Amino acid sequence: MLKTTPLNAAHRAMNAKMVDFGGWDMPLHYGSQLEEHHQIRRDVGMFDVSHMLTVDIRGENVRQFLRGLVANNVDKLTIPGKALYTCMLNPAGGIIDDLIIYYLSESWFRLVVNAGTADKDIDWITSQSRQLAPDLAITPRRDLAMIAVQGPNARSKVWSVITDSQAASENLKPFQSIVVGDYFIARTGYTGEDGFEITLPADQAADFWQKLHTAGVAPAGLGARDTLRLEAGMNLYGQDMDENINPLESGLAWTVDLKSERDFIGKQALLVQPINRQLAGLVLLDKGVLRSHQKVVTQQSSEGEITSGGFSPTLNQSIALARIPAEVAVGEQVHVVVRDKQLAAKVVKYPFVRNGQVLV
Template sequence: MTLQATPLNAAHRAAGARMVDFGGWDMPVNYGSQIEEHHAVRNDCGMFDVSHMCVVDLQGANARAFLRALVANNVDKLQIPGKALYSCMLNADGFVIDDLIIYFFSENWFRLVVNAGTAEKDIAWIAAQNDKTGSGLVITQRRSGPGALALIAVQGPNARAKVWQVLPQTRAASEALQPFNAVVVAGTPFGEVMLARTGYTGEDGFELAFPAAQAEALWNALLAAGVKPAGLGARDTLRLEAGMNLYGQDMDETVNPLDAGLAWTIDLVSERDFTGKAALLAKGQQAQFLGLILREKGGVLRAHQKVATAHGQGEITSGTFSPTMQQAIALARLPLGVAVGDTVQVEIRDKQLAATVVKLPFVRHGKVLVS
C-alpha cells in the first residue's frame, strides 16, 4: 500500500527524520532525539506537521442548526467569531465516531478539524446527515485539491513569540487572542493564515492553517527562527502528560465517551437533542478515566495492561515513560469506586506492580501537577 504524504514530506526526509506508517500516512516519529524534542516543547518551542489531519469547512444558512444535532457539545456556546469548541461526534449508540474541534467564523461558516485516520469516515457521516436532514450545507474537505491547507502546530512557552517573529503581520490580530480562539489573517507572505490558540501538548502556542503550497516555506522560516521540529513520538508523550485523549486508543466506536473522561465535552443538560444523546442517557457512566503513576521498578506502563483494584478490574488505555516527570505514567479506565490516591496493581509481564491513582493532567504549562 502506498502511504499518503503531507506537503512537508520532503522537508522531513531532508532533516533526517525517522519516518513511520501512521494510519496510512508517512510521518516523522522523531528527528534524532524524541526526548530533546519533548523538552524543547515544554521549555522553549517546537513544531509539528499535523497536515495529515483534515480541515472540513461547513457553509450554509443552516450550519448552526445542523451542528446542534450532529455533535455532543453545544455549538450555541460559539457566539463570538473565532471561538472554538472541542466535541465528540457520536453514532446513534452513543459511541465516538471522532473527537474534533469546531471553529465558528460566521453563521454561514463553521470549520471542523478532524483526525487523520477518521477523516473519510467523518466526511461520509457528515454528508449523510446533511442529506438526511435536508440542511443544504456545502461540505468542503481542505486536505487535498486546489484549496488544500497545510497544518503546523507551534507549541511551547515561546511559541507565540516565534510565530510573530516569522509572521509579524499576524501579531496585531492574534496578540489578544484567548485560548481556544482563532483568527484568520490575510496578506502574509505565506497567504491567508488561520492562527488558532489550541494544541495537543498542554503548552501554549498556535495551530496554523494556511495554503499547502506554502508549507515548506513557512516550515523553513520557523526553523530559521529557532523552532525545533518534533515528531509523533514527542507529540504522544506530551499529550499523555497533558491527559489528552487519543482517538483509536483512549476512545473509539466501542467506547462510551462518559467512560473516557469526556463528560465535560457532552451537553446533556440543555433540551437540545443530538445523535447519541438518548443512548448516553440510558447507559450513564459506567467507568472513570484517571491517571496512574507506577511506584515500583520493573516495567513501563502500556496500553491494554490490566489494572486490579478493590472495586474490580480496569485497563490502561495509553501509557509511556514521562520525560518531564521521569516516571512511568498512564491513562486508565477504572471502576467507578476507585478514588484518587488509591494504590492499584498493574499487570506487567506476569508481575503485579503498584501504581497510584491521580487526577489528570500530569503536566500543564511546564509544571508537574501530581506527585
C-alpha cells in the same frame, strides 16, 4: 502507497525518522524524541499536523445542523473565531471522532477531524446532512496544510515570522482563532503548552516551515507529540476512546451538554446508560513501564485496563491513562500486570503536566 503531507520532503531533508502512521508517511523524530519533548516543554517546537483534515461547512442552516450532530453545544460559539472541542457520537453513544469546531460566521463553520477517521467522518457528516440539511456545502480541504507551534515561546516565534500577526493574535484566548492574510491562526494544541495551530495553503507550507526553523523553532515528531499529550491528559482516538466507548466513561463529560433541551445523536443512549467506568491517571510506584492494554487490578470486584501509557520525560517515571471502575477514588493504590508481575501504581487526577508545571 503511503499518503504524504506537503512537508514530506522537508522532513526528509531534516533527516527525520519516517514511519507509517495510519497510512501516512510521518516523522517519528529528528534524532531524539526525548530532546524534542523537553524542547517543547521548555522553549518551542513545531509539528506537521497536515495529515489531519480541515472540513468547511457552509450554508444557512449550518448551526442548526451542528446542534444535532455533536455532543457539545455549538450555541456556546457566539464570537467569530471561537473554537469548541466536542465528540461526534453514533446513536448508541459511542465516539465516532473527537474534533474541534470553529465558528467563523453564521453560514461558515470549520471542523478539524482526526486523520485516521477522516474518511469515516466525512461519510457520516455527509449522510446526516442529506437527511437533515441537504443544502449545506461540505468541503474537505486537502488544499490546506497545518503546522502546530507549541511551547512557552511559541507565540513570540510565530510573530517573528508572520510579522503582521502579533497585533491581530496577541489577545487571542485559548480556543480562539483569527485569519491573518493566508494564515488561519488558532490558539489551540495537543501538548499542554501554549502555542498556535496554523492552517495555510499547502503550497506555502514548506516555505513557512523553513522560516520557522530559521527563527529557531525545532521540528518535533510523533513520538514527542504522544508523550506530551499523555502528560497533558489528552485523549487519543483509537486508544482512549472509540465507537464502543461513550464520552462519559472517557473523561469527556465536560464536552457533553445534557442540560439543554437540545437533542443530538447519541443523547438518548447517554441518558439511560449506567456509568460504570472512568478514565483516570496512574503513576507507577514500582520500576517498570506502563503500556496500553495492560490489566489494572483494583480493590473492587471488576478490573480495568490501561488505554495509553509510557514513560513521562517530565516526571521521569511511567504514567498512564486507564479505564477503571467508577468507584475507584483518586489516591487509591492499584496494581498493573506487567509481564505477569503486579506493579503498584497510584490513581491520580490528570493532567500530569500543564504549561510546564507538574500537577501530580
